[in-house]
Amino acid sequence: MDRISVEQILGDSIVWDNHACMPLRPEDDHFLPQLERYYKAGFDVVCLNIGFDPVGWQNTFPMVSLFRRWIGLNSDKYLQVNSVSEIRLAKKTGRLAICFDIEGGSALNGDINLVQLYYDLGVRWMLMAYNKNNILAGGCQDEDTGLTEFGRQVIDEMNRIGMVVCCSHTGYRSAMDIMEHSQKPVIFSHSNAAAVWSHPRNIGDDLIRVCAETGGVIGINGLGPFLGNNDISTENFIRHADHIVQLVGPDHVGIALDYVFDQEELADFIDQNPDVFPPEEGYSTGLKMVPPEQLIDIMRGLRKLGYSDSDLRLIAGENHMRLAKTVWKEN
Numbered sequence: 180m181d182r183i184s185v186e187q188i189l190g191d192s193i194v195w196d197n198h199a200c201m202p203l204r205p206e207d208d209h210f211l212p213q214l215e216r217y218y219k220a221g222f223d224v225v226c227l228n229i230g231f232d233p234v235g236w237q238n239t240f241p242m243v244s245l246f247r248r249w250i251g252l253n254s255d256k257y258l259q260v261n262s263v264s265e266i267r268l269a270k271k272t273g274r275l276a277i278c279f280d281i282e283g284g285s286a287l288n289g290d291i292n293l294v295q296l297y298y299d300l301g302v303r304w305m306l307m308a309y310n311k312n313n314i315l316a317g318g319c320q321d322e323d324t325g326l327t328e329f330g331r332q333v334i335d336e337m338n339r340i341g342m343v344v345c346c347s348h349t350g351y352r353s354a355m356d357i358m359e360h361s362q363k364p365v366i367f368s369h370s371n372a373a374a375v376w377s378h379p380r381n382i383g384d385d386l387i388r389v390c391a392e393t394g395g396v397i398g399i400n401g402l403g404p405f406l407g408n409n410d411i412s413t414e415n416f417i418r419h420a421d422h423i424v425q426l427v428g429p430d431h432v433g434i435a436l437d438y439v440f441d442q443e444e445l446a447d448f449i450d451q452n453p454d455v456f457p458p459e460e461g462y463s464t465g466l467k468m469v470p471p472e473q474l475i476d477i478m479r480g481l482r483k484l485g486y487s488d489s490d491l492r493l494i495a496g497e498n499h500m501r502l503a504k505t506v507w508k509e510n
């Protein structure tokens with residue numbers, strides 16, 4: 180009997196990209212209609228970044244306000260989702276579900292009360308430190324001094340209210356501290372396997388195993404320097420996914436392309452912050468990234484490797500969905 184097509188599998192599963200980057204300049208809202216590319220490529224859910232440590236905490240509120248208003252004005256195509264049932268509603272009504280994430284706890288400005296506020300605004304995961312140390316934890320491109328007391332309090336608060344704790348961009352020691360401290364599953368929202376390509380942003384097998392033990396998910400990142408050699412081929416992308424599956428099984432791998440819509444803005448960030456994006460680590464203005472339209476090819480490639488239909492569904496988004504069911508609060 181013929182197997183059902185990859186398109187059919189994607190059509191009847193929840194397909195989820197856990198990290199995409201719109202411009203973080205409120206005046207660049209003309210990029211927002213490009214979110215339609217995700218929907219056309221077969222995605223049901225996309226998690227949009229609203230800030231990261233280097234841009235400063237004051238910027239996150241204008242960004243999330245802009246995104247929320249724009250989604251509201253375009254509610255025929257998009258739905259800002261707060262719960263698993265709203266994700267199902269978005270799919271049922273033919274709309275792209277959007278939630279938010281924050282890359283780095285500096286967005287709290289040292290105030291634990293903001294965790295709940297961000298959650299209420301739709302932020303569903305936050306990572307602790309973005310490449311450099313901050314008041315919560317150590318970064319992966321810094322002298323990591325571990326999770327701080329404030330970092331512990333923030334994790335307790337995230338666990339309490341339903342925000343997923345993420346260790347991408349965080350240093351090794353802090354990541355281990357975070358996974359030990361959290362009472363809920365922890366993710367590496369967008370991190371690749373260091374065993375496939377050595378890079379400070381990629382994670383070793385021990386971190387992958389501990390993440391899986393928490394019940395977490397590792398999202399495969401589509402940026403060339405992390406995939407290796409700036410090679411964004413489907414083959415190279417799958418190498419990272421397959422390494423993690425061989426190590427901990429298909430229940431712990433997802434997709435988080437990290438696609439940046441405004442590549443000029445990315446080039447500016449890279450140029451202006453060489454300590455956060457050191458050129459010797461492959462950060463350059465010629466950085467390539469896997470576009471959302473490559474999803475179908477990635478799924479076909481996994482199938483060719485012998486992955487079952489159920490494995491494809493897990494990786495395409497059902498693993499992220501499980502996390503949401505486990506950690507988010509159903510409102």
Ligand SMILES: [Zn+2]
Pocket residue numbers: 282348369437
């Ligand atoms: Zn990132």
